[in-house]
Amino acid sequence: MKLVQSFLISGAIIVGSCGISYSAGYVGSETCFKCHPGKYNDFIVSGHSYKLSRAEDAMKRPIPLPKGYSWDDISYVIGGKYKKARFIDKNGYIITAAKDGSELKTQYNMEDGSWSFYHKGEKKAYNCGKCHTTGYKKEGNQDGREGLIGTWAAPGVHCEACHGPAGDHIRSDADAKANKLAVNKTLNLCGGCHIRGDKGKIPASKGFIKHHEQFNEILSGPHNDDNDISCVTCHDPHKMARLKEGIVKTCGSCHEDQEASYKKSNHAAIGMQCRECHMPRATKSAVKKAQFEGDVRTHIFTINTDPKAKMFTDDGKFAVGGYVTLDFACLNCHKNQDLQWASGKAKGMHDK
Numbered sequence: 258m259k260l261v262q263s264f265l266i267s268g269a270i271i272v273g274s275c276g277i278s279y280s281a282g283y284v285g286s287e288t289c290f291k292c293h294p295g296k297y298n299d300f301i302v303s304g305h306s307y308k309l310s311r312a313e314d315a316m317k318r319p320i321p322l323p324k325g326y327s328w329d330d331i332s333y334v335i336g337g338k339y340k341k342a343r344f345i346d347k348n349g350y351i352i353t354a355a356k357d358g359s360e361l362k363t364q365y366n367m368e369d370g371s372w373s374f375y376h377k378g379e380k381k382a383y384n385c386g387k388c389h390t391t392g393y394k395k396e397g398n399q400d401g402r403e404g405l406i407g408t409w410a411a412p413g414v415h416c417e418a419c420h421g422p423a424g425d426h427i428r429s430d431a432d433a434k435a436n437k438l439a440v441n442k443t444l445n446l447c448g449g450c451h452i453r454g455d456k457g458k459i460p461a462s463k464g465f466i467k468h469h470e471q472f473n474e475i476l477s478g479p480h481n482d483d484n485d486i487s488c489v490t491c492h493d494p495h496k497m498a499r500l501k502e503g504i505v506k507t508c509g510s511c512h513e514d515q516e517a518s519y520k521k522s523n524h525a526a527i528g529m530q531c532r533e534c535h536m537p538r539a540t541k542s543a544v545k546k547a548q549f550e551g552d553v554r555t556h557i558f559t560i561n562t563d564p565k566a567k568m569f570t571d572d573g574k575f576a577v578g579g580y581v582t583l584d585f586a587c588l589n590c591h592k593n594q595d596l597q598w599a600s601g602k603a604k605g606m607h608d609k
Contacts, residue, residue, distance in 0.1 A: 282422035283392045283410035289423065292433075297416070299495040303503075305414035307338035308389040315342075323363040323372070325356050332402060333412060335389065340552065341366050341543035343375055349404030351381040366543040368552060373543070382406055388450035391418040419446060419494070447488040448472030459576035461569050465541035465551045466576050474556040477578035508535070519607040534606075535560060537585040539568070539576075547592075549584045560586045562603040564596035 286306070290297040300306065315334035320342050322331065333345040342365045344352045353376045355361035362372035375381075384406040386393045392410025399405040410417070417423055420438040427433065452472040453460045459473045460466070466474070471488070480486045488494070489505075496503030508531040509516030519525050535558045541551030561580035568582040569575065587599040602609070 282424040283417050284423050284427055285411060286415040288427055289416045296495050303497050304338045305497065307336060308414050309412035310334045311412060321365055323352060323361055339367060345383055349383055349402030351383055353381050354378045368544055391415040442487055442489050444475060444487045459578050461574060461576050466539050466555060468542055469553060471556045478557045479559055515607055522607060522609050534586045537581060537589060539581060539585045547589060550589045555581060557581050562600050564600040
């Protein structure tokens with residue numbers, strides 16, 4: 258195995274070929290490319306690597322800045338690939354207002370080009386490094402910036418965030434065989450980040466599930482006690498943000514009888530797939546597309562056909578859990594109908 262000398266580890270800080278400094282033990286995704294080019298090429302265009310970017314890298318992408326700001330004011334960009342972009346100032350705080358402190362929408366939504374408020378006017382430290390960086394440690398302040406809570410080996414979720422530091426693995430062919438990297442295929446790996454609060458609850462706000470809480474959702478649904486099913490059963494983890502290419506198993510891979518029945522239905526004839534009803538966009542990450550449509554698909558799966566069933570608790574702070582209601586499953590398409598109509602039509606749905 259031929260190694261790039263700049264990645265040999267001596268126990269201090271090393272600098273990767275792209276200029277990012279890595280702490281001891283971490284070598285950077287560019288090094289992984291040398292032996293795993295296919296997986297690297299899949300991963301590098303996924304959303305994970307863009308969870309946090311240095312300003313000098315983010316400015317090369319077509320991302321506008323909040324009104325009145327220039328790149329000289331920005332240290333990092335949060336996201337900025339598929340859903341939204343938020344911006345961190347030179348002191349490490351997320352920008353939530355105009356430079357003069359007045360009201361300003363500072364979150365850019367990639368899908369529709371709109372701007373939204375984000376914690377309007379608050380002094381908002383960046384404490385998301387545990388899930389948005391590689392090699393995170395809760396102690397200290399990255400780059401010496403007060404608002405950056407904790408330190409990390411590299412911004413963004415890179416290969417070593419899931420597989421662990423690769424310093425020992427890359428030294429030689431013999432070391433690569435002796436020091437194999439972790440390959441964790443359980444729900445808990447992805448669940449370490451795709452969770453909010455208590456894993457037994459699904460936080461919600463303003464009529465939608467919050468953010469990316471797939472772990473909370475899975476645990477409330479029908480696959481929560483099936484040891485044979487995890488995120489990577491259905492998804493290629495290196496292609497997670499690219500839905501079509503990243504699906505390795507479909508619903509029909511396991512639910513053969515339902516798929517066979519559904520193929521004869523009118524819905525199947527017009528191209529409707531299982532996910533349209535069983536995985537509706539009941540979650541909002543950046544934009545609300547319609548009354549019952551956010552921009553992230555739920556992983557709860559089960560549909561409650563009772564027209565009186567509630568998707569959320571009375572205070573709206575949590576999803577009831579365990580099921581998706583008919584307004585999300587049916588009324589996104591059938592906007593001129595109501596829950597009573599949907600309940601009647603839902604019975605025997607796979608055969609209609």
